[in-house]
Amino acid sequence: MSTIKRIGVLTSGGDAPGMNACIRSVVLTAAAKEIEVVGFSHGFNGLIDGEHRTLLPYHVQHIIQLGGTILKSARCPALHTEDGARTAAGTLHQLQLDALLVIGGDGSFRGAMAIAPFYKGQLIGLPGTIDNDVDGTDATIGYATAIDTALDAIDKIRDTADAFERIFLVELMGRHSGFIALSAGIACGAEQIICPELGLLKKGQLDSVIRPIQHAQLIKGKSSYIIVMAEHCYPGGSTALAADLSEAIGIECRACVLGHIQRGGSPVGADRILATKLGAYAVEQLMQGAHLMMAGEVNHQAGLFPLELTGEGKKNIDPYLLNWQQQVAND
Numbered sequence: 001m002s003t004i005k006r007i008g009v010l011t012s013g014g015d016a017p018g019m020n021a022c023i024r025s026v027v028l029t030a031a032a033k034e035i036e037v038v039g040f041s042h043g044f045n046g047l048i049d050g051e052h053r054t055l056l057p058y059h060v061q062h063i064i065q066l067g068g069t070i071l072k073s074a075r076c077p078a079l080h081t082e083d084g085a086r087t088a089a090g091t092l093h094q095l096q097l098d099a100l101l102v103i104g105g106d107g108s109f110r111g112a113m114a115i116a117p118f119y120k121g122q123l124i125g126l127p128g129t130i131d132n133d134v135d136g137t138d139a140t141i142g143y144a145t146a147i148d149t150a151l152d153a154i155d156k157i158r159d160t161a162d163a164f165e166r167i168f169l170v171e172l173m174g175r176h177s178g179f180i181a182l183s184a185g186i187a188c189g190a191e192q193i194i195c196p197e198l199g200l201l202k203k204g205q206l207d208s209v210i211r212p213i214q215h216a217q218l219i220k221g222k223s224s225y226i227i228v229m230a231e232h233c234y235p236g237g238s239t240a241l242a243a244d245l246s247e248a249i250g251i252e253c254r255a256c257v258l259g260h261i262q263r264g265g266s267p268v269g270a271d272r273i274l275a276t277k278l279g280a281y282a283v284e285q286l287m288q289g290a291h292l293m294m295a296g297e298v299n300h301q302a303g304l305f306p307l308e309l310t311g312e313g314k315k316n317i318d319p320y321l322l323n324w325q326q327q328v329a330n331d
């Protein structure tokens with residue numbers, strides 16, 4: 001018999017499509033088990049500032065299709081101090097919360113772990129970030145939508161690139177990983193993909209980028225050429241790389257930074273389903289006593305993974321697709 005009566009939930013770090021679906025699932029599952037839910041606003045700031053409200057099933061009606069997060073998200077520098085962590089734990093005790101669910105990335109999970117020494121309740125993470133850079137789950141909530149959003153934009157760029165027979169560099173998010181760049185790059189038929197896993201490029205050292213462009217021009221004739229690149233791979237980003245390439249090869253290159261567009265929009269079905277499954281699973285596992293674990297999905301199976309291992313960076317972008325891109329599509 002579970003002793004869980006009241007739980008808290010918050011969304012933290014970069015918002016991701018599907019966070020609302022996850023909040024909804026947590027609230028509905030908890031209500032079905034007669035557990036009260038308190039939602040904190042603005043990530044961990046809501047814990048420190050005491051910004052919270054009770055969440056009932058009617059509050060989460062018709063939010064499954066909404067991007068963003070009804071709880072708002074934020075980064076919270078105060079949690080990096082012991083004072084901040086103590087204050088956060090104090091709020092949880094004051095509100096008599098038996099557990100806290102944190103929807104966010106590995107940074108947010110480090111935030112949860114910082115609170116742990118001062119909190120006597122349970123802490124569970126739910127992976128919500130477009131970057132997919134969280135160990136212990138095949139996909140994070142928001143990743144599938146970000147790929148589709150990027151694709152929608154890149155397909156449009158292909159039209160104008162074709163019309164002008166231009167080289168385009170499309171810069172995608174991912175923080176320091178190439179999950180979005182590889183997936184979107186493969187799915188849009190990019191001629192070249194640049195991502196951190198292939199090594200960061202140094203200013204002016206463009207041979208590895210230029211060689212496939214020249215090869216493509218020689219064997220395929222003039223056409224559009226799209227390079228999908230992850231952020232932080234070249235000093236100055238895609239704009240600087242486009243300028244340096246234009247100068248080096250004498251062909252005009254254009255850059256397009258998709259930026260925060262990738263974080264918005266209605267979550268695709270896969271994200272809504274993943275968010276619903278993990279939200280429900282997290283509540284059930286709390287009732288079984290889970291603590292300092294993330295609820296993730298591996299091979300379609302929900303499971304728990306230690307929070308402290310979620311940021312180890314052991315999950316790799318698909319080596320098969322990366323190799324195919326290098327061997328076949330880049331040439």
Ligand SMILES: Nc1ncnc2c1ncn2[C@@H]1O[C@H](COP(=O)(O)OP(=O)(O)O)[C@@H](O)[C@H]1O
Binds near residue numbers: 013077105110
């Ligand atoms: N080492 C840490 N100690 C305490 N809190 C942390 C730590 N790392 C991250 N956090 C908290 O988690 C928040 C979100 O982390 P961030 O890395 O920006 O996003 P994400 O959760 O998407 O990876 C930070 O603003 C901070 O409040």
Ligand SMILES: O=P(O)(O)OC[C@H]1O[C@](O)(COP(=O)(O)O)[C@@H](O)[C@@H]1O
Binds near residue numbers: 105231
């Ligand atoms: O919104 P900000 O603060 O500019 O941060 C941008 C970063 O946030 C993200 O969109 C999401 O990252 P997190 O989920 O780790 O916060 C990254 O892809 C990007 O590098």
